[in-house]
Each structure stands twice: as structure tokens, then as C-alpha cells.
Amino acid sequence: MKIATWNINGVKARVEAVEEWLKEASPDIACFQEIKSVDEGFPREIFEGLGYNVETHGQKGFNGVAILSKLPLEDVQRGLPGDDSDEQARYIEATVSTPKGAIRFGCLYLPNGNPLGTEKFSYKLGWMNRLIAHAEKRLAEETPFLLLGDFNVIPDPVDAAKPESWVDDALFQPESRQAFRALVNLGMTETVRACTEAPETYTFWDYQAGAWQKNNGIRIDHILLSPQATDRLNGCGIDKYVRGWEKPSDHVPVWVDLAAA
DNA sequence: ATGACTCCCTACGGGAGA
Numbered sequence: 001m002k003i004a005t006w007n008i009n010g011v012k013a014r015v016e017a018v019e020e021w022l023k024e025a026s027p028d029i030a031c032f033q034e035i036k037s038v039d040e041g042f043p044r045e046i047f048e049g050l051g052y053n054v055e056t057h058g059q060k061g062f063n064g065v066a067i068l069s070k071l072p073l074e075d076v077q078r079g080l081p082g083d084d085s086d087e088q089a090r091y092i093e094a095t096v097s098t099p100k101g102a103i104r105f106g107c108l109y110l111p112n113g114n115p116l117g118t119e120k121f122s123y124k125l126g127w128m129n130r131l132i133a134h135a136e137k138r139l140a141e142e143t144p145f146l147l148l149g150d151f152n153v154i155p156d157p158v159d160a161a162k163p164e165s166w167v168d169d170a171l172f173q174p175e176s177r178q179a180f181r182a183l184v185n186l187g188m189t190e191t192v193r194a195c196t197e198a199p200e201t202y203t204f205w206d207y208q209a210g211a212w213q214k215n216n217g218i219r220i221d222h223i224l225l226s227p228q229a230t231d232r233l234n235g236c237g238i239d240k241y242v243r244g245w246e247k248p249s250d251h252v253p254v255w256v257d258l259a260a261a
Numbered sequence: 262a263t264g265a266c267t268c269c270c271t272a273c274g275g276g277a278g279a
């Protein structure tokens with residue numbers, strides 16, 4: 001069972017590319033971030049036509065997350081718990097039932113946090129603390145659980161082509177990296193790190209200054225697995241080729257293959 | 262480096278992104 005995450009950077013601008021990738025990659029579940037659309041504006045019919053059930057948590061103009069699944073989506077939960085005043089659409093969670101039992105997963109778009117020293121950075125760290133608290137609850141249930149999405153965190157220097165150029169950026173702050181480690185250290189497996197030791201493994205290349213052509217990338221899209229999900233891990237991958245398409249997103253899809261039957 | 266690109270909006274310039 002293939003479960004993928006992709007920050008598509010606007011569903012209106014990306015619908016053709018997303019359709020093409022879905023046909024080629026054929027994920028069982030796809031988690032999208034930055035749909036930049038309200039729920040009513042999401043082209044669900046197109047994806048339903050490809051055999052997917054669709055659930056969205058959108059807002060106008062920016063942010064927004066969506067789940068596509070070939071299996072029915074159950075117990076859909078919108079928004080990250082822990083702050084009722086948070087109106088940003090950055091989290092959606094659901095369950096699918098497989099022959100081996102239920103799998104629950106959260107699709108997340110973690111705040112960017114720039115610039116440092118502003119409420120944006122404290123919002124990022126607060127959001128990460130809420131995510132840690134929520135993951136702790138889910139892990140206590142001891143059922144397969146995944147967190148997938150755009151974490152907006154560069155975990156380690158090896159995860160950036162030019163780590164020195166990110167030292168003043170929210171994505172590479174010690175506090176951001178520590179919170180990410182705290183999340184993983186709850187007992188989750190950071191999948192791509194577990195699947196490959198290949199250098200220059202990135203998921204994002206800036207649109208500016210020829211970053212893609214120079215392979216000046218960073219690895220910020222991650223898939224974290226609970227122990228029960230890790231037991232089923234068959235493999236993972238990054239669909240890097242999508243970055244070379246016409247009108248690409250600046251992120252590429254990342255996926256895991258879990259034994260489901 | 263207040264840069265560069267790209268996407269969005271009751272839009273034609275500014276916010277947000279990373």
C-alpha cells in the first residue's frame with residue numbers, strides 16, 4: 001500500500017500535474033499540502049474520476065490540506081488539536097481499513113516560521129509542541145499511525161545542499177530541529193532517513209536562482225511512522241522527476257510502501 | 262541581498278512562501 005505526501009503549491013495551478021502524477025504513481029493514499037483553496041473550490045470530481053475518495057480542509061488563498069484515498073476515509077478530523085483559536089488549515093487526519101487492520105494518518109502543513117523573532121516563529125514552535133502532544137496520544141493507542149507532510153524543518157546539515165545559507169532561517173533553527181527530534185524520539189521512524197543513505201536527497205528546490213538546475217535543494221517533506229506502522233515498512237521513495245515538469249511545484253512527492261494485506 | 266520566482270486575491274500590487 002503506497003502512501004504519499006506532496007506540497008502541490010496551489011491546486012488550481014497544479015491540477016494537470018497532479019492528475020498526471022496520480023496516474024503514473026498510483027498511490028493508494030495521497031496527502032496534499034498548500035492546496036490554496038476553499039473546500040468548495042477543490043476539484044474533487046477530477047480526482048473522484050480517478051477512483052479516489054476526497055477529504056479537504058481548506059481556506060481562502062493559502063495553506064490548506066487534502067487527502068485522496070482509494071479506500072474509504074473514516075473518522076476524518078480537521079485541524080490540529082490544542083488551540084481552538086488557531087484558524088489556519090494545516091492538518092487533517094483520517095483512518096483507512098485494510099485487511100491487516102486500521103491505519104490512521106495525519107496530513108500536515110507545518111508553519112514556515114519566518115522571519116525569526118516574530119510571532120510567526122513562535123507560532124511554528126507552538127504548533128510543533130501541539131503536534132508532539134497529539135502524536136503522543138496517537139502513539140499510546142499502539143495502532144499503525146503515520147504523520148506525513150511538509151514539516152518545514154531541515155533535520156540535519158546533510159539535508160541541505162548549502163546548510164550554511166539556512167542558519168538564519170526558521171527551517172534550520174536549533175529550536176525547530178530540536179522539536180522535530182523530540183517528535184521522532186517519541187518512537188517514530190523518520191522513513192526516508194531509514195530507507196536511504198544516499199547523499200543529496202532533497203524534496204524542495206526554490207524557484208529562484210536556478211536552484212533546481214544546481215541541485216540546491218533541501219529535505220523538508222517527511223513521513224514519520226509509529227512502531228506498528230514501521231513493522232510494515234517495505235520501502236520508500238522520492239518522485240524527484242516531477243520537479244522537472246512544466247510548471248512544477250517547488251516540492252516533490254515523497255512516499256512509503258506499507259504491507260497492507 | 263529589502264534580490265531572484267510563483268501563486269493567490271472581490272487582484273493590475275502586495276502578501277506569503279522557503
